[in-house]
Amino acid sequence: AQSVTQLDSQVPVFEEAPVELRCNYSSSVSVYLFWYVQYPNQGLQLLLKYLSGSTLVKGINGFEAEFNKSQTSFHLRKPSVHISDTAEYFCAVRKSGTYKYIFGTGTRLKVLA
Amino acid sequence: DVKVTQSSRYLVKRTGEKVFLECVQDMDHENMFWYRQDPGLGLRLIYFSYDVKMKEKGDIPEGYSVSREKKERFSLILESASTNQTSMYLCASSFGAGRATGELFFGEGSRLTVL
Numbered sequence: 001a002q003s004v005t006q007l008d009s010q011v012p013v014f015e016e017a018p019v020e021l022r023c024n025y026s027s028s029v030s031v032y033l034f035w036y037v038q039y040p041n042q043g044l045q046l047l048l049k050y051l052s053g054s055t056l057v058k059g060i061n062g063f064e065a066e067f068n069k070s071q072t073s074f075h076l077r078k079p080s081v082h083i084s085d086t087a088e089y090f091c092a093v094r095k096s097g098t099y100k101y102i103f104g105t106g107t108r109l110k111v112l113a
Numbered sequence: 114d115v116k117v118t119q120s121s122r123y124l125v126k127r128t129g130e131k132v133f134l135e136c137v138q139d140m141d142h143e144n145m146f147w148y149r150q151d152p153g154l155g156l157r158l159i160y161f162s163y164d165v166k167m168k169e170k171g172d173i174p175e176g177y178s179v180s181r182e183k184k185e186r187f188s189l190i191l192e193s194a195s196t197n198q199t200s201m202y203l204c205a206s207s208f209g210a211g212r213a214t215g216e217l218f219f220g221e222g223s224r225l226t227v228l
Contacts, residue, residue, distance in 0.1 A: 009153070032215050043117070043203055043219035044156075051215050090155065094215070099144055099163065099207070100171075101217060105155040 002027050004093050006104035013081055014112050021076040021107045023091030030096035033074040035065055038088045038106075047089070050074065061085070086111045116140070119204050119220035126227050132191040134223050136204030143209030145187035146217065147171075147179060150201040159202075162187055163209060194227045201225075 007022045025031065032051050036044040048059025055067040065076045074091060091104040120135035138145065144163050148156040158171030160179040168179050176198060180188045187206075191198055201224050205217040 034216060036219075041222070041224075043221045044205075044217075045219070046216045049215050092217075099161065099209075100158065101146075103148075103156040105153060 004104040032094045034092040036090045117220040134189040138206040142206035144207045146205040148203040
């Protein structure tokens with residue numbers, strides 16, 4: 001069965017420091033990959049997506065992610081975080097040809113002043 | 114901008130009550146989804162609809178039913194609410210085959226407490 005693993009449930013980081021949120025997936029077929037952000041008491045908002053093409057994907061708010069097929073990873077990075085980036089981040093996978101999305105359990109990013 | 118609207122942000126219900134959660138999208142999306150979000154468990158799919166009157170069970174359909182009578186509206190029904198259905202419920206929508214851009218568009222969520 002397909003699965004998505006977010007290795008860190010919580011990541012504290014100081015303001016202006018870089019951050020990487022890790023995501024690994026298991027799938028033997030083509031997949032589409034997504035990162036979503038959820039601010040407190042809100043729904044999820046798309047940060048970025050990989051459908052095909054360049055493996056380095058840039059998203060909103062200065063985030064980027066790199067698709068690594070050999071390592072089945074799609075890690076999210078930001079070179080310098082702000083207090084406003086404090087939120088929960090979800091990695092998701094959709095298998096090509098289906099409409100079912102599999103979500104990771106989320107990573108809570110806490111940016112410290 | 115795509116807008117997915119969930120009718121109630123916060124609900125408090127009693128055990129055994131029938132609960133309706135409504136979701137409306139304004140982008141002519143074919144697909145609509147209901148997810149349940151619990152701490153440490155991420156998002157789990159309850160039901161999925163790919164067309165009017167069409168539905169498919171997700172990973173955790175027990176205790177829930179859905180209704181899609183119009184393309185823009187997808188309702189989640191708890192026939193007899195139980196305390197273990199206390200959770201955040203998220204509605205989402207997306208384009209179907211041929212117009213797919215990939216991502217889901219989410220509503221703000223409905224936080225249900227069952228006493």
